[in-house]
Amino acid sequence: MxxxxxxxxxxxxxxxxxxxxxxxxxxxxxxxxxxxxxxxxxxTTQNVRSNIIRTGHRFLGVPYRLGAEYETSRRFDCSSFTQYVYKRNGISLPRGARAQYNHGVKVARNDLRPGDLVFFSTKATLKYSRYSVKRIGHVGIYAGKNRVLHTYGKGGVKYNTMSSGWWDKHYVGAVRVIR
Structure with a gap:
């Protein structure tokens, strides 16, 4: 037997x-x-990835404010948004785009999967080397089909196409937290 x-x-x-x-x-x-x-x-992580996108989508239009914590202000900044969405799905992320970049496994742009964290430079961080973590000034969630789900400025939480001008030029890298 x-x-x-x-x-x-x-x-x-x-x-x-x-x-x-x-x-x-x-x-x-x-x-x-x-x-x-x-x-x-x-x-399989497909359900987790889908739930991350679904959770983030529920917050479309929530206003942006630098340094905001959602629980106290009902607003997000970029890293509090990603941190909150992941937390709602049982995954802990540190606060801050640079800290989140160091939290996962680096992935190539052509290997992105929904739920991966994507990072961009900003006008203030563009001066740093493209290989330095200091170049990172913004984080969002890769939503598939070349779109990023994030929050910044007017309109708050929204989707943008990563291949369009600014997003394409300012792309720094990506990490996979969901394995």
Whole structure:
């Protein structure tokens, strides 16, 4: 019976849905070992990514104010927006665009996925080297289809196309927090 169970675990990968998340579970027992050598549990992140975008979308039009904390002012600045949206989805982010840039795994622009954090320079930070974290002055959430969900200036929380003039020229990099 144990041998049959071992062989079954070694050759089957199955998925199950738990609380709205799909979890892929695979086991590898090795051919000569009598114990389970490794078990890998991997959760798909598609639901988390979608929920991040959905949560951020709910705040469209919420006004922008530099340094604002939503809980006290009902306004956001760029990093309090990303921090709040992620927190509502069970993910902690530090405050500040530069701190958030150092929080995740760097990803190439052509590998962006919805929910990744995208970073831009501003007029004040453009003077720094393009490879310096000091160049970062703005953060948003990549929403897919070359769009960024963020807050800045008039209109508050909004979507912008990243390939349009300013956004394309000021793009600095991206990090993946959701793995």
């Amino acid at each position: 144990k041998k049959l169970l071992k062989l079954t675990l070694a050759s089957i990968v199955f998925s199950t849905t738990i609380f709205g998340f799909t979890t892929n579970i695979s086991a590898n027992t090795g051919s000569t070992s009598s114990s389970l050598q490794s078990a890998q549990i991997t959760s």
